[in-house]
Amino acid sequence: MTADSRSTSLPMGQIAVAQQQGVLRTLLGSCLGVALYDRKLKLAALAHIVLPQSSGPGHPPGKFADTAIPEMIRCMQERAAAETLRLSAKIAGGANMFGSTDSRNTIGVLNIEAVEQILGNLRIPVIGRHCGGEQGRRMMLDVANGMVTIDMVGAETFTI
Amino acid sequence: MLNDQQLAALTKLFAHGSTDASAALSRWLGRPAQIKISRIEEVALATAAEVLGDPELPVCFCAMSLQGALTGELILAMNDASGQALADLLLSRPLGTSRTWGEVEISAALETANIIGCAYLNALAQMLPDGTELLPTPPRFARDFAESLMEFALMNQAAVSDTVFLTQTEFQIAESPVDCHLLLVPDPESVTVLQGLLAK
Numbered sequence: 001m002t003a004d005s006r007s008t009s010l011p012m013g014q015i016a017v018a019q020q021q022g023v024l025r026t027l028l029g030s031c032l033g034v035a036l037y038d039r040k041l042k043l044a045a046l047a048h049i050v051l052p053q054s055s056g057p058g059h060p061p062g063k064f065a066d067t068a069i070p071e072m073i074r075c076m077q078e079r080a081a082a083e084t085l086r087l088s089a090k091i092a093g094g095a096n097m098f099g100s101t102d103s104r105n106t107i108g109v110l111n112i113e114a115v116e117q118i119l120g121n122l123r124i125p126v127i128g129r130h131c132g133g134e135q136g137r138r139m140m141l142d143v144a145n146g147m148v149t150i151d152m153v154g155a156e157t158f159t160i
Numbered sequence: 161m162l163n164d165q166q167l168a169a170l171t172k173l174f175a176h177g178s179t180d181a182s183a184a185l186s187r188w189l190g191r192p193a194q195i196k197i198s199r200i201e202e203v204a205l206a207t208a209a210e211v212l213g214d215p216e217l218p219v220c221f222c223a224m225s226l227q228g229a230l231t232g233e234l235i236l237a238m239n240d241a242s243g244q245a246l247a248d249l250l251l252s253r254p255l256g257t258s259r260t261w262g263e264v265e266i267s268a269a270l271e272t273a274n275i276i277g278c279a280y281l282n283a284l285a286q287m288l289p290d291g292t293e294l295l296p297t298p299p300r301f302a303r304d305f306a307e308s309l310m311e312f313a314l315m316n317q318a319a320v321s322d323t324v325f326l327t328q329t330e331f332q333i334a335e336s337p338v339d340c341h342l343l344l345v346p347d348p349e350s351v352t353v354l355q356g357l358l359a360k
Contacts, residue, residue, distance in 0.1 A: 009216075011206040012311065012318065027215055029304070029311035050205070050311075050318050059322055060206075097312040098223060098300045107315055136308020138216065153218045153304050 007140075010048045013063035017045045017075045018143045025140040028093035030108035032065070032131070033139040034115055035090045036072050036124065037146035041080055044143045045072040051107060052114035065114040069122070089119050090128035090148045090160055092139045099134045108132075128160035166355050170327075171200055173287050173354075174344070177280040178329040181342060184279030185331055188272065189249050189338075196339070197330035208314055208324045212237055212341060215307035220261070222273030223313070224296035226281075229288070230353060232346035233313045234280065234296055236273035237306075242338045243269050249336060266301050273299040276331075276342060288357045313345045320348045 008016050010026040018024055024046040026033050036045045047068040054064035061071040076085055094108035112131050119126055130137065130150050138151035148160050178198040186193040201211060209215040220243050222236040238246070244258035247268040251257075258265050274296075281294040288294075302309060317324045327344040346354065 011209065011215075012307075012314075013205055013322070027209070027305045027307035029308035030315060031311050050315075055320075063205075063318075063322070095308070097304070097309065098302055107319070134302075136304040136311075138305060 010046060010062075012048055013050050013060045015045060015047045015062035015068060015072055015075065017043070017072070017079060019043045019079055020143065022143045023140050024143065025138060027136065027138050029095055029097050029136045030093070030111070032091060032093040032108070032111040032115055033137070034065075034069065034072070034119075035139070035141045035146075035148050036069075036076065036087050037090070037141070038076065038080070038085050038087055039146055040086060041083060042144060043076055043079055043085075044141055044146065045076050046139070046141050047072055049111055049115065052110045065111060065118055069115070069118050073122075087124045088127045088146070089124050090141075090146075091115055091126060092130045092137050092148065092150055092160065094131040095133050095135055095137070097134065097136065130160050167200065170354065173284060174198065174200060174327045174329075176287050177283040177327075177344075178342070180283035181276040181280040181329065182331055185272070185276045185333070188275050189246075189333055191249065191336065192334040194332045194334065195329060196332050197328060200325070200327050202323055202325050205314065205318050205322050205324055208326070209307035209310040211326065211328060211343070212306045212310065215305065215310070217306055218303055219306045219309065220269060220301065220303045221309045221313075222270050222299040222301055224273065224277050224299045226294060226296055226346075226350075228293040228295040229357070230294055230346055230350040232316070232344065232350050234277050235313055235343040235345070236269070236276065236299070236340055237309075237343060238269070238338075238340040240303075242340055245337045246272060246333075246340070249333070249338065255336060261303060270299045270301055272340075280329075280342060280344075292357060313343065316347045317345065325351050
């Protein structure tokens with residue numbers, strides 16, 4: 001899957017929602033990409049989460065795990081109108097770039113833990129994940145079928 | 161956000177660093193090095209990854225962590241063509257000989273980062289109060305998507321702000337495709353430290 005005219009690219013800390021068709025994509029290092037999908041409605045959301053916990057109002061909700069996931073669900077529910085959402089999740093990212101142990105990289109682990117806990121509390125199953133390691137990822141969510149494709153520099157593309 | 165006076169003082173400081181780093185690069189390669197860009201950036205987190213161009217393209221980072229009076233990351237970034245040409249110049253081989261990132265190419269990039277990084281930091285230290293030490297760790301190499309690597313560099317500032325501060329110097333080497341960027345991304349507390357040091 002490559003970038004095309006139906007493809008929306010998300011920078012750090014942002015959220016995008018789409019329905020029926022198109023591709024939502026983002027590039028990740030230690031940040032975490034969270035994809036939520038309703039298969040029946042073909043309704044998808046992707047967030048590029050930078051940090052586990054917000055420090056107060058006034059920031060983009062997509063930047064933090066604890067504000068991004070509720071905001072994704074709110075935006076999806078708005079699209080779904082009276083329909084009940086049936087969501088599943090796929091997550092990717094949280095790499096330890098350079099294999100170092102400083103705070104830049106422990107944040108990746110904290111992001112994964114925070115997202116898994118929030119999704120667990122909301123009873124949203126995580127049905128695919130590709131996290132950790134020492135490499136960045138391009139995460140691409142196909143809105144038509146919920147497939148998530150992962151690109152890594154120097155590696156074969158694969159789906160989760 | 162920096163005021164005009166702080167911005168002017170920091171611009172002068174980093175321009176001094178860029179000039180000395182350019183001279184060191186020129187001596188190291190035995191060719192004139194030109195400063196194409198030397199600037200301070202204060203940009204939204206959402207657009208910061210574009211500082212190096214297309215965030216989806218792979219780039220190479222030689223990253224040095226700063227210790228001492230200032231902490232943060234000092235990074236020499238380049239695309240594949242530049243990094244491999246750099247190795248050819250250093251080994252006196254015809255340009256185009258290197259086509260992959262082997263041990264020799266990586267070593268050439270790391271040594272170049274070490275040399276111009278130290279020249280840059282020494283120049284900054286000369287402009288700061290006596291006894292201010294700026295110490296880099298040995299450089300580490302990674303090749304990955306530009307945005308993935310920028311995330312790493314920006315993470316500490318992103319933790320406290322939705323805008324990020326960094327300095328960027330772009331060098332070009334005469335009669336070669338070598339075009340590389342030196343980025344200084346201070347930790348958030350070091351931006352304040354810098355302002356304090358310049359006020360003395």
